[in-house]
Amino acid sequence: MExxxxxxxxxxxxxxCNFFLFMNYYYLLVTLPIFVIQDLKSSEAEAGLIAMVYLFAAIVTRPFVDQFMEKLGKQKMLIISLVIFLIASISYLFVSSIVLLLIIRFLHGIGFGIATTATGAIVADIVPESKKGEGMGYFILSSNVAMVIGPFLGLTSLDHWGSFVMLVIALICSVGALLTGGIVNLHEMKPKLNKRELFKVNFSFEKLVEVSAFRIALIAAFLAFAYSTVLSFVSVFAEKMNLGAGSNLFFVVYAIVLLISRPFTGRWFDRYGANVIVIPCIVSFAFGLFILSMANTSFIYLLSAVFIGLGWGTLFPSFQTMAIQIVPPQRRAASLSTFLSIFDIGIGLGSFLTGAVVVFTGFTSLYFYTSLYVLVGLVLYCLFVQHRFARKPKSLEHDRKSSLQQ
Structure with a gap:
């Protein structure tokens, strides 16, 4: 058998396509606040709204994506979202006020919310069941690589060529996403609907939210809250500790660890099941944060990146795969939108609240207590999620099919 x-x-x-989407996201995440302050002469508080509006738009959009995918198909929804994404990227070139920028960011966030849900749902369908963990791992690796390249390219372009060229490069990423997304060719059966049926939206809770994904999503959001301390403040921490040239290499080491480990962790997930991967990776994540809290040299600082990369870098694709495996195929998009929306709330709350907390605790205490917080996440996982994934993915698939036939 082949x-x-x-x-x-x-x-x-x-x-x-996913790489270009997240390149644009991470690229603008670090450059737009500078653009707002320097070019639009706005305040730091207004610059902070830029990321919040984007994230808010993505979160409120995602629950409705599944319904339109059922009517239009995943491929068409992807193209529509990428066109919205491109229009927003073009609009940045003509921004003259903070109000206009916030409107564009909201539109951009809608495109991002639809696109990331569509790409995840498409991957869930096209990846073979026997390679689901490996496939989702490689797919999410594309966004991990973008997380490293995007901010570096963004700050470099802003420093050397100015804001206009910076925005043009963001536009090029959007064009790349549309071109590569347009190549995708799915064979989908779509119902014939009139305009009234097409735009009719079911606002019932069970249609907008996939309850089966709740526990996994909440655990992921709980741990994402911890990861937000790394995403938001690890570079600032390195500067405060005067760690020198190594301070710029944290996410480079993080990405290298992912590139090396991903072929193994994905296959082990498929072969042995989720728990064999998730539990050690939560421990690795906690240990990495503990090492980070003790970092007083570049070596220790970068060593923490190894454990955090192996831990959190493996956890996110694992959780997303679990959210897909726990539901029937026709509910995958709904499950993904539920998972990503709750996950984004965890990241957003983490960035906001830890920014306030670190003023009182300092970075060393912040990372030490965050490592303990992650261990609480391990306990919660073992109590509420572990038993559902005690068997291999094929067993889960068999149970799901059996329940559908009953």
Whole structure:
């Protein structure tokens, strides 16, 4: 029997599309606040709204994406979202006020929310069941690489070429996302609907939210709260500790660890099940944060990146795969939108609250207590999620099919 292929044209195209989406996201995440303060002469508080508006738009949009995918198909929804994404990127070139920028960011966030839900749902469908963990791992690796390249390229372009060129490069990323997303070719059966049926939205809770994904999403959001301390403040911490040249290499080491470990962790997830991967990775994440709290040299600082990369870098694709495996195929998009919305809330709250807390605790105490917080997350996982994934993915798939037939 021929083994199912992972690296198909569709999988490669959707992964590159995802890379460009997140390149644009991380690129503008670090450059737009500077643009707001320097070019639009706005305050730091107004600059802080830029990320919040974007995230808010994505969160409120995602629960409705599944319904329109059922009517229009995943491929068409992806193209629509990428066009919205592109229009927003073009609009940045003509921004003259903070109010206009906030409107564009909201539109951009809508495109991002739809696109990331669509790409995740498409990958969930095209990746073979026997390679689900490996496939989702490689797919999410594309956003991890973007997380490293995006901020570096953004700050470099802003420093050397100015804000206009910076915005043009962001636009090029959007064009790349549309071109690679447009290559994806799915064979979908779509119902014939009139305009009234097409735009009719069901606001019932069970239609907007996939309850089965709640526990996994809440655990992921709980741990994402901890990761937000790294995402938001690890570079500031390095500067405060005077760690020198190594301070700029944290996410480079993080990405290298992911590139090396991903082929193994994805296959082990598929072969042995989620718990074999998730539990050690939560421990690795906590240990990495503990090491970070003790960092007084570049070596220790970068060593923490190894454990955090192996821990959190493996946890996120694992949780997303679990959110897909726990529901029938027709509810995958709903499950993903539920998972990503709750996850984004965790990241957003973490960035906001830890920014207030670190003023009183300092960075060393922040990372030490965050490492203990992650261990609480391990206990919660073992209490509320572990039993559901005690068997291998194939067993889960068999149970799901059996329940559908009953």
């Amino acid at each position: 083994e199912a292929k992972l690296w198909t044209k569709n999988f490669f195209s959707i992964s590159i």
